[in-house]
Each structure stands twice: as structure tokens, then as C-alpha cells.
Amino acid sequence: xxxxxxxxxxxxxxxxxxxxxxxxxxxxxxxxxxxxxxxxxxxxxxxxxxxxxxxxxxxxxxxxxxxxxxxxxxxxxxxxxxxxxxxxxxxxxxxxxxxxxxxxxxxxxxxxxxxxxxxxxxxxxxxxxxxxxxxxxxxxxxxxxxxxxxxxxxxxxxxxxxxxxxxxxxxxxxxxxxxxxxxxxxxxxxxxxxxxxxxxxxxxxxxxxxxxxxxxxxxxxxxxxxxxxxxxxxxxxxxxxxxxxxxxxxxxxxxxxxxxxxxxxxxxxxxxxxxxxxxxxxxxxxxxxxxxxxxxxxxxxxxxxxx
Numbered sequence: 001x002x003x004x005x006x007x008x009x010x011x012x013x014x015x016x017x018x019x020x021x022x023x024x025x026x027x028x029x030x031x032x033x034x035x036x037x038x039x040x041x042x043x044x045x046x047x048x049x050x051x052x053x054x055x056x057x058x059x060x061x062x063x064x065x066x067x068x069x070x071x072x073x074x075x076x077x078x079x080x081x082x083x084x085x086x087x088x089x090x091x092x093x094x095x096x097x098x099x100x101x102x103x104x105x106x107x108x109x110x111x112x113x114x115x116x117x118x119x120x121x122x123x124x125x126x127x128x129x130x131x132x133x134x135x136x137x138x139x140x141x142x143x144x145x146x147x148x149x150x151x152x153x154x155x156x157x158x159x160x161x162x163x164x165x166x167x168x169x170x171x172x173x174x175x176x177x178x179x180x181x182x183x184x185x186x187x188x189x190x191x192x193x194x195x196x197x198x199x200x201x202x203x204x205x206x207x208x209x210x211x212x213x214x215x216x217x218x219x220x221x222x223x224x225x226x227x228x229x230x231x232x233x234x235x236x237x238x239x240x241x242x243x244x245x246x247x248x249x250x251x252x253x254x255x256x257x258x259x260x261x262x263x264x265x266x267x268x269x270x271x272x273x274x275x276x277x278x279x280x281x282x283x284x285x286x287x288x289x290x291x292x293x294x295x296x297x298x299x300x301x302x303x304x305x306x307x
Contacts, residue, residue: 002066
């Protein structure tokens with residue numbers, strides 16, 4: 001199967017002279033949960049806009065499941081469901097009508113559109129709100145409505161541009177559980193998000209874009225393996241003495257409180273090495289966690305280095 005999305009030497013310069021993309025090449029495998037990451041103004045939205053036909057490119061090529069966007073834009077667009085950052089539906093329209101109207105743009109008969117809409121709204125917990133005007137929905141419900149609208153024509157590629165902005169943790173988890181089921185059914189998902197912990201947990205592959213160029217791409221596992229060090233917080237079963245602390249210099253140990261340590265584990269060592277060192281000092285590990293998100297550390301290092 002061809003890639004869900006393939007862009008080759010994609011360039012975009014706006015009439016103002018701003019160059020948003022500088023020859024970007026990227027492939028998203030079919031069936032993947034792919035994270036496209038980058039700081040504000042990096043070129044993510046421009047790339048998505050070109051890939052969905054909303055923005056004209058300056059140069060380059062875009063293919064959706066092997067279909068050249070320039071040669072057959074209608075077919076290419078039929079494969080795509082887009083959830084943009086901003087709410088862009090009629091606030092006076094009923095929830096179910098927003099869904100069926102969207103289906104009509106793809107030539108789906110009204111009866112089939114209602115059936116599709118009913119199932120999607122039920123899946124996303126919006127069925128009871130089907131006859132409510134969208135302006136009455138909460139922020140989280142509006143986000144889910146955007147996803148429902150994007151899915152009504154059963155696209156093969158779902159593009160989510162900051163889909164959980166302003167959504168509380170519980171709703172975010174429920175949303176991701178649902179999207180994982182889509183991946184299981186063969187849908188490809190491209191995600192942009194500033195919640196990097198979500199990207200780390202969900203995505204198999206990723207690309208980081210900065211100033212219109214891809215500065216990192218690969219598997220999530222491979223990218224994280226490039227970290228030079230990882231900082232962890234460890235809770236022990238007893239107070240930590242100065243003597244014990246001094247013997248953990250290999251891990252640059254710092255005391256956070258009486259029984260919590262901050263340890264820095266370099267690439268040359270493993271977290272297991274750190275735990276073993278603690279055990280040899282008579283300290284039993286009760287819990288352990290990352291001080292900061294690992295992907296966030298790598299992301300900051302990459303983007304700051306190109307400023």
C-alpha cells in the first residue's frame with residue numbers, strides 16, 4: 001500500500017515574502033498514528049493546508065494514498081478528514097445537521113448520512129445532543145463534534161490539528177481511546193499537538209518541523225533513544241543521608257526532600273543501573289517518574305538549536 005501522505009520537496013512562499021516551507025519531504029505510512037510537531041510558526045499548519053488543498057503550494061508534490069493531488073484533487077480530498085484548530089461550524093445549526101450537511105459535500109445520500117452521523121455521534125458521546133444547537137455545547141463537546149464531522153464520510157486519513165486544545169484530561173483520554181479504535185480499523189491519523197506527552201504515548205512515528213524544515217524524523221522509539229540523558233525522580237522508603245547522597249555522584253543526585261531524589265541517567269547507563277546503586281546503599285525504590293516529558297526535552301533541544 002502506498003503511504004497515506006507523501007510530500008516531496010514541498011515549498012511555500014507567501015506573497016508577503018515569508019517562506020513557510022523550504023523543500024519539505026515527508027512520508028506517513030498507511031495505518032500509522034503519526035505526530036507532526038513543531039513550535040508556533042514552524043510550518044505545521046501550512047503543510048497541513050497544502051496537503052488538504054486549502055493552501056496553494058509554491059513548488060513540490062503531494063500524494064494521498066498514491067493519488068497525485070495536482071492530477072486528481074477531488075479523489076485525493078475524498079480520502080481526507082480534517083479537524084482544524086478553530087471551530088468553523090454554524091453555531092446556530094443543530095449538531096446532527098452539521099454532520100449530515102458535511103456528508104452531502106461528499107455526495108452521501110441523506111439517509112446514509114443520518115446513519116453514519118448517528119453512529120459517530122454515539123461513539124463520541126454526542127447523540128443526546130443531536131438536536132441541540134452547536135452554540136450550546138461545551139468546549140470539549142465542540143471538539144468532539146469537529147472530529148465527528150471529519151469522520152462522517154469515512155476517510156482513510158484523519159488529520160487532527162491541535163484537537164485537544166482546551167479539553168480537560170478526562171475528555172482527552174476518552175478521545176484518544178476512541179481514536180485508537182480508528183487506527184485498529186485501518187484509519188491513518190496525523191496529529192499536531194503541543195501536549196508532547198500525548199504524542200509520546202500515542203504516536204509510532206513522528207517528524208519535528210522548525211522554520212520550514214524537518215529537523216528530526218523517525219520512529220518515536222528511535223528518536224527518544226537519541227536523548228543524551230534522562231532525569232528521573234525517585235521516592236525511597238527512608239530518609240536519604242548526606243553520605244548516601246555523596247555516593248550517587250555518578251547520577252548527579254540531588255535531594256528534593258527527605259526521601260525523594262532527582263537522578264540524571266546518561267546514555268551510557270540505564271535506569272536499572274540507578275536502581276541497583278540505590279539498593280546497594282540500602283535504599284528501596286517506592287516509586288519513580290520522569291521529571292519532564294522525554295520528548296519535550298528532545299523537542300526543546302532541537303528547536304532551540306536552530307534558532
